Amino acid sequence: MRARPYALLLSLLVAPFAHAAAEKNIYGLNERVALPDFDLEVSAKLDTGAQTASLSARDIERFKRNGESWVRFYLAVDEAHAHPIERPMARVSRIKRRAGDFDPEEEKTYTARPVIELNLCMGKTLRTVEVNLTDRSAFQYPLLIGSDALTRFGALVDPSLTNAVGKPDCANASDADE
Template structure:
């Protein structure tokens, strides 16, 4: 009998709802509502006053205000990103737009994941953060009948550690 190859176990996929409360640790946001969108490839974050500047040493940076004054978590903080790409992104209306894309972290189910986010004005959208397929693939299964599954998981984990 030949030796059987043992394949490594696939990581368990979490079930995620149609909306989730997420954290963006590097952007200092503890809890913000995100729409899970399997129709979108790239994830997105709502920003206002998005523009490029040139530093004293001649390097380009993107300057943005995270969210906008109408959002409850708006903190007047201007963010600068030295590492970014300018990419064609198809909008929810099917139009191709050029957007800045950055890498930052997002926290779901107690796991911090590095992911790409396009920076766009989502002021006309209900949710300031959109989670697309690229972030979801291989990690999550979407159950559209549920919401805030990650937040409920986080609360259960805290209760479990408190009761020890």
């Protein structure tokens, strides 16, 4: 019965990690995400290699309102969004450019993007996350969800799955500020 002490030791070592994993939600590589602020549902790519979330927008224009920084933009998700949206800016992010995406003589290796706070609903989980605005119309998914937002969702991403949490349903959720 020498194996019994080792089994006990192993269970004591694994228990904290099992508890942490139990609190996580499993999402697929792609999920349907509701944007309640815009009364819209879009397809999103969950990308653990990206830090920030990005929403497809066009005609992005920064301006001042009562001394505060704001941004005006149009959603670039389909033809139906022809009206401008104005939101306060949370900050400006510096997104590193890829080697083929910049001119070495320009000496600028990043792109400055306005960031807004936005409510996102995946499955039955609603969270407020920071989202940078950029034209993603050349990409398949109008919304990219990076590691910062995935952490807010307590997400584990299984790339073999798609739409693992089903249709967004946060009608009764009140946990956007958690």
